[in-house]
Amino acid sequence: MSKDIQIKKGLNINLVGAAELETVKAVLSNVYTLNLNDFHGVTPKMFLKQGAEVKAGEPLFYNKNIADMLFVSPVSGELVEIERGARRRILSVKILADKEQSFDVSPTIDIESATKQDVKSVWLKGGCWPFIKQRPYDIIADPDTTPKAIFISAYITSPLAADLNYVLKGKEVELQAAVTALTKLTPGKVHVSIGKSEDSPLASLKGVELHKISGPHPSGLVGTQINKLDPINKGELVWTVSPQDLVIMGEFLLTGKFNAERFIALVGSCVKAPKYYTTKIGAEIATFLYASGVTEENIRVINGDVLTGSKSKPEGSLGFYNNTVSVIPEGDDYEFFGWNKPIFNKISNTRALTFSWMQPKKKYELTTNTNGEHRAFVVTGHYEEVFPMDIYPMQLLKACMVKDLDEMEHLGLYEVAPEDFSLTEFICISKQPHQQIIREGLDYLQQEIG
Structure with missing residues (x-):
């Protein structure tokens, strides 16, 4: 017996470039990368040294705070690079894949x-x-x-x-x-x-x-x-x-095998033939990016969807949790009088000089342009129109900004993740980084309260 739940608040963002229901096997990647940014809060400790041979599913490193939590290789091959940053912090681990894959089989x-x-x-x-x-x-x-x-x-x-x-x-x-x-x-x-x-x-x-x-x-x-x-x-x-x-x-x-295979939707208005590809976690995005024909040079490759994904380079690697790669035009151009003329080709939840509310099913070809600069965080009441949780989004964001622990707790920070504020960030007329604010608030709450 299922339970039906209807959500009324929100905003659908209909974009050009949805993937056709067709799957193609991506070109095999030479190098597979695990980016430590995908594992928020994890302090890695390596099991192996650079140059070591690994099998698919063999442990590469573990979490310093939880030693039993292992992170394994998505493929078999040679551990060719352990990229480090400031204070020798590990940023990524790269494996040069074998042509014939072998697995570390567990009971x-x-x-x-x-x-x-x-x-x-x-x-x-x-x-x-x-x-x-x-x-x-x-x-x-x-x-x-x-x-x-x-x-x-x-x-x-x-x-x-x-x-x-x-x-x-x-x-x-x-x-x-x-x-x-x-x-x-x-x-x-x-x-x-x-x-x-x-x-x-x-x-x-x-x-x-x-x-x-x-x-x-x-x-x-x-x-x-x-x-x-x-x-x-x-x-x-x-x-x-x-x-x-x-x-x-x-x-x-x-x-007993760790099969890191992923079905990836390559989507976006800059992709000539958007479709699905089979690849593996950590594969080079370039192995399937150009197979569908990228139509422009000035593009933004997004590891994930357009609201919550991270900016990537074509030679970057597929994220550990991602099953979508979005490619849209880079919005680094200046639109003359963009703020003072009727707008027909953009999405908005307001009716001020915009007309997307008249065509709710129309698909748009949007860029990464934020259509405005960072400005004062003003109270508008628009966030509540697209935020269906029983939480006050504006007040919670401001509590995180000023690091008010009591207000963070009382306003519901325990319930949310950065992705829950991706839509309010999209419609924000103040151009505030909502997801970053929530992420920093969660980190501070964990640090102080645990």
Whole structure:
């Protein structure tokens, strides 16, 4: 029996360049990179030295604060570079891949009879644990804690995001294995959310509480669903997992192999033929970027979707958690009198000189231009129109800016992650970096309160 949830507040950003339902195998990457920026709050300690030979699934480093949490190689090959920054902080680890891949195979377990500790041990040693994220603080989950619930969102509303119903088709066995194991890690429920009118591969999963979601973005974000279904109070923990990561976790339980394969949606108005590619975590973006024909030179490559992704170079590497690469025009041009004329080719949640509200289904070709400079943080009331959580977004942002711990707690910082403020950042007339403000607020709250 599913529960229907309708979200009314929000804003859909319809962009040109959605991926066609066609999958092509990407050119094999020579070098695969794990960027430490993907693992927020992790202090890495290397197992291996530069020049060492590794197998796919073999541990590369561990978390200094949680020694059992291992991070493994997505491919077999030679560890060719350990890039370091200030104070010898590790920034990335690069592996030169072998032509013929070999795996570090781990023992499998009987999922049905496995205990909580069995599941934790297998995923920690196999490098699958980093796929489990924790709220509060939006960090990799601490295996020594117990969440009150686990959330999985297969209803994606982000602009040009990968179609999970297409990507996960035929992966029901792996999904069920991972979900069965997850049910052993919490005394509460495993919540799975799908679209109200979608035929999702996750709809037939056993041992979960199914929810059918409808509404505009950000109704697909797991933070919105947590807020509506089981809000987080002080002292409580909730874990989240991405559906495509579930496939890797489930396959590892069944085969003992860490298969880092990813279905990537290459999307955006600068891509001539946007489609899906099969590649692996950490692969060079260039191996599939130009295969679909990039139509312009002055472009912005985004590792992720356009709202929450990070800026990347074509020779950069695919992020650990990403299944979308967006390519849109670089907005570094100056628009003469852009603020003082009717606007027909941009999206806005206001009606001041803009007309997107008259054509809600129109698709737009937007650039990275912010259409204005950083300015005073003014109260407008617009954030509340697109922010569906029972939280005051403006007040929470300002509490984070001034580092008011009491206000952060009372206003609901425990519940949110930076991605929950991506839409308010998009519509912000003050051009404030909302996601950065929330990230810094979460780090400060964790540092002071833990």
